[in-house]
Amino acid sequence: MIRVLLADDHSIVRAGLRRIVEECEEMTVVAEAADGMQAIAQAHIHSPDVVVVDISMPGMDGLEVIGHLLTQIPGLPVLVLTMYEEEQYVVRAFEAGARGYLTKQSAPEQLVSAIRRVVTGGRYLTEKTAELLALRVARGADGRSLLDQLSTRELQVLRRLAMGHTNREIADAYHISIKTVDTYRFRLLKKLNLRNNAELSRFAIQNRLIEL
Helix, strand or coil, X not given: CEEEEEECCCHHHHHHHHHHHHCCCCEEEEEEECCHHHHHHHHHHHCCCEEEECCCCCCCCHHHHHHHHHHHCCCCCEEEEXXXXXXXXXXXXXXXXXXXXXXXXXXXXXXHHHHHHHHCCCCEECHHHXXXXXXXXXXXXXXXXXXXXXXXXXXXXXXXXXXXXXXXXXXXHHCCCHHHHHHHHHHHHHHHCCCCHHHHXXXXXXXXXXXX
């Protein structure tokens, strides 16, 4: 029996995912989580065989969850299930250590297969995400976007600034100083050629880094 932990901040989505998973006789959902901290706690309590995690969650986002989980429970398979198809998220998820990347639109048809693949040590990509990665490789260094210049932490700070989080809230979330947050903000403005937080928010929305 494959033991699954579902982490998504929408209860209706979790209910749908649970139904898909448990229609498969060889799988069971052992726990659910509505945010990143809950996901990490439930993973320690229930020792799942795989964690299915969304990227966009309150507090700690999915990319952070992957990093914490794999630091604390090395080898734990993590499958990203998200609405985002953007190349940036696909690349960052695999850099963080995810074994698979699946969009919610594909979940009804592919979730069970994706879980089987990552639990047995494989990797899982939809046709669309595989194409995005292939195009990224084909473009090479000269074809990289502005977002490619950002570190994963800069991308995370950008998302939080765009969502209206204060520097103090960002500092507390990442256990860094407010001065360090200011430094990240300065780098973001410089790298993206922007002037203020309003323009950072507009940039994040245009690049689908946050949900409206």
